[in-house]
Amino acid sequence: MNAVALADPVPDARAAPVAKRRSWLKLLFGTPLNALLTIIFGMAIARMSVWLVDWAIINAAFFPAEPASCQAAQGACWSFVIAKHSQILFGIYPPEERWRPALVCLLLIGLLIYSVRPASWGPRLFGLWVAAIVAVFVLMLGGVPGLTFVPTALWGGLPITLILTVVAIGAAFPLAIMLALARRSKLPAVSALSVLFIETTRALPLLSILFIASIMLPLLLPEALLPDKFFRALLALLLFAAAYMAEVVRGGLQALPKGQSEAAEALGLSYWQRQRLIILPQAITIVIPALTNTIIVMIKNTSLVLVVGLFDLVSSGKAALADPSWSSPAAETYLFIAAIYFILCFGFGRFADSLERRRKVSR
Amino acid sequence: MTMQSFAHDVAEPAIEIVGLNKWFDDFHALRDIDLRVEAGERIVVCGPSGSGKSTLIRCINQLEHHQQGSIRVGGRVVCREPKKLEIIRRDVGMVFQSFNLFPHLTILENCTLAPLWVLKQSRPEAEATALHFLERVRIPEQAHKYPGQLSGGQQQRVAIARSLCMNPKIMLFDEPTSALDPEMVKEVLETMLGLAHDGMTMIVVTHEMGFARQAADRVIFMDEGRIVESATPDAFFDNPVHARTRQFLDQILI
Ligand SMILES: Nc1ncnc2c1ncn2[C@@H]1O[C@H](COP(=O)(O)OP(=O)(O)OP(=O)(O)O)[C@@H](O)[C@H]1O
Ligand SMILES: [Mg+2]
Secondary structure, three states: OHHHHHHOOOOOOOHHHHHHHHHHHHHHHOOHHHHHHHHHHHHHHHHHHHHHHHHHHHOOEOOOOOHHHHHHOOOOEHHHHHHHHHHHHHOOOOHHHOHHHHHHHHHHHHHHHHHHOHHHOOHHHHHHHHHHHHHHHHHHHOOOOOOOOOOHHHOEEHHHHHHHHHHHHHHHHHHHHHHHHHHOOOOHHHHHHHHHHHHHHHHOOHHHHHHHHHHHHHHHOOHHHOOOHHHHHHHHHHHHHHHHHHHHHHHHHHHOOHHHHHHHHHOOOOHHHHHHHHHHHHHHHHOHHHHHHHHHHHHHHHHHHHHHOOEEHHHHHHHHHOOOOOOOOHHHHHHHHHHHHHHHHHHHHHHHHHHHHHHHHOO | OOHHHHOOOOOOOOEEEEEEEEEEOOEEEEEEEEEEEOOOOEEEEEOOOOOOHHHHHHHHOOOOOOOEEEEEEOOEEOOOOHHHHHHHHHHEEEEOOOOOOOOOOOHHHHHHHHHHHOOOOOHHHHHHHHHHHHHHOOOHHHOOOOHHHOOHHHHHHHHHHHHHOOOOOEEEEEOOOOOOOHHHHHHHHHHHHHHHHOOOEEEEEOOOHHHHHHHOOEEEEEEOOEEEEEEOHHHHHHOOOOHHHHHHHHHHHO
């Protein structure tokens, strides 16, 4: 112990990796109990990895993408996922028109990746998004010259998940900011309305809000005024996300010292200028971790629309599994879908992380 | 940007407060305040903690709303209506005990923000003004740093420069040196002395009696929401009229 402490009082750059390795070794084998646990878990992890590689790669069936290859294989049946990828990704969208949802997915993912670069932020990006959303709905719905009409009842798979995520969360964020500001408003009516909305929405499970939107609304509204099922679910998700995000944003507003707003006020800035230039930029930076959390939960919540009969990624995967000529390789299908969700959520998490680091640098 | 621009029409008082009363719920924080501040006049306000000094100057730019009495700034009646208030606030700068710089903006951005958004100046114009005043408070070289990278004294001088960038007619200071380490108090007081020298109308809440003696035209002593005594610095320190004032002076002058 002492020798170690004396040996590296001045950690120079070369010594650092050595010291790091040493502290790792100490952590893993420092005490008899740690050593024992390390050996037990090490063996368990090794066995599982071997089994996983066997199952997922060595003994797995990839080609030909036919039921027969699956029956012969002892491992994973990826040939099912390969054969059915179009149905899993696009649901019951008419097969000959599937280039349209494919294009929609590429467009949304491309723009998401483009939006991550700080260099591309600005009014132009906002314009691009508005244009992209319009293009997405035109492509999906059709009904314009050259594109046959595809009702939302036939939409499915990844585009549903992506559209619900991007549109519901994208629109929920500004709404959440307005709700948070309203809740802190000095006007009693404004804050009461905001409290009422937020508290009711948070008190209900998302499932019941989706049911209300899809089953109760048709009873209340005349047919002509009723938006279609997809848009009702979109609205339900949007409002639900907004209520949660509003409370997160309010947390950030409350964390700011009063002096910030007062200094801005004393300089003659108007209410909206104060919010936009001074309060919100700081408040939102404070709540990036909490906001990321809420948004990731909401991304996964989009899969709940299956209860009101929309075929999102999860439900179209489930539908694909119903084909009797295959031996229903559920694990493989759900792993494939899980991988897509993982990329979405993990990607978003990394983006939020980079945002946070960027703000720290500017301090 | 010449310093003469601070001095203006002598006939019109810079601030005129008549019969001001202010309550926080049941608590009577300001009682029947009458105060007339001439243009170019420098006033130091002192008094024990909780006597209403901050509340008084915060009523002038309506960071606190009063319930009774009237306040005029440059002839304009101070009311709660946001649009009219914003116009009055352009002419009234305020410096806080805790600086209240905007931590997410650079020093330069702190100084140009209000000129850009409130006065609608062009960016080059706003930046030129900002650099001019940063030079005056002797920190032009820090313009591209963030507030968190500056010492307390530097931050407070930036806060003064930020207010000056709006070209205010009146400056309010609420204990500007109370949050500072002793060695930084001097640099801030010197900046304020410079301002006083240039003829800025100032109301300064402070317990720095050296500043009061050097710069003030009048010292006001407040207690329990009232103005108890108002006198020239010499009269105030050497011959205070009220027993309460004497008691207070004994405490702070040791
Ligand atoms: N927002 C508020 N709500 C309720 N009471 C308040 C509020 N602000 C101030 N007060 C009360 O009003 C009185 C005057 O406060 P004020 O801040 O003006 O005193 P001060 O003279 O500036 O004191 P200090 O030297 O401590 O700054 C105090 O008793 C204080 O408790
Ligand atoms: Mg005070």
